[in-house]
Amino acid sequence: MPAVSAPPQPGAPSVAGVPYRAALSMLATLFFMWGFISVINGTLLPHLRSVFELSYFETGLIESVWFIGYLLASIPAAKLIERIGYQRALTVGLSVMTLGSLGMILAAYLISYFVTVASLFVVSCGIALLQVAANPYVAVIGPPESAERRLTLVQAFNTTGDVLAILFGKYLILARTTAGTTAHGTQLTAEQRIADAQATQLPYFIVAIVLAALAVMIARAKLPALGSATSRVSAEARRGLSLFNHRNLILGCVGIALCVLAEIGVGSYFINFASQPDVANLTQEHAATYLTLFWGGMMVGRFAGAALMQRIAPERVLAIFALIAIAGSLTAVFATGPAAMYGLIVVGLGLSIMFPAIFALAIRGLGPLTEEGSGLLIMSIAGGALAAFQGKIGDAFGLHWGFLVTAACAAYVLFYAVWGCKVTNAVADAPVTAAG
Structure with missing residues (x-):
């Protein structure tokens, strides 16, 4: 791809003449948007549960299909990036997400469970492509000593999208439906379910x-591209290099899978949990307000976390x-009443830096294998598919017991931070170049 000749802004750090802060600002909008569209599911799933009369397990299966998209799309995404470059890959990812969103409008018109699931799968494939491209981009584009802080910072914009998505879903989905504005367990008529199903057309x-x-x-922006430090290398150059020689990467993949499972498990079941009479006894619309917390x-x-990492080691x-x-x-497991709900809200603070911190720690020392390692980490996001089994626990024993899964996931992340993230067999990085 042709080199970019635009001069850097005065005083701004740059990559081969291109201000990387400007690039980070553009990438922050992508992090914001995929966070936004992912977390709409937090209000969409209880809505779909009412429309299609699903169990918690069946509701969780919708989320599982979403994360299967990450699993299936990540490796093809890495190959696509190799062929067309990062910037074009980002454009393709956004286009795929647009197509899936239009499919959700069709699903609402047809009131089709199958079209709904298929459309969400398409959206997740587009997000997987964005993730494979953008996460290593942010980690490598600036000074290596601040990679964890930089990735945590842009992920904060991702979570800003999460917060606004809940408000968006609350007012444009739940507040406009019968199920969203009535008490937990209210039975809907066929006419009410039809009207509720079509409420998702406008937001999508x-x-x-x-x-x-x-x-x-x-597509029209000028962005610096990753250099040889993160590009795939020839078979000859790869001899003696293996992803499996990097303990921090392999254990980091497990960490990514489990922290996503914890995050999705809380996000998917929070509204139903808070709506229960023995917890906070809220309507779904009101519970969505607490989900924003x-x-x-x-x-x-x-x-x-980004601020703390300036003074304290990321793993600590x-x-x-x-x-x-x-x-x-x-x-959330052992308390009763509103205290259980507030405990679950606190979990959000604890989970906040897990994904970006684990991702940055896991690709340390990968050198020319960074792109492939990043693809493996993005595949690990498919761990969120296991949220369906948390729903199975909820069906069998009560939703609160399912949050033992959340505690176990956080315990593994603690292990990774203390020992698992230590770098083994580090490979030297090469400088980053610029391309249009």
């Missing part, structure tokens, strides 16, 4: 328009936040 039309606009913006805690935690910050997540999830 808005989402499709925004995604299409972002695709055009990214969960995602708000993640947003605040990421900004705070990660360990502290893991302990917070363990305490909050155990409160």
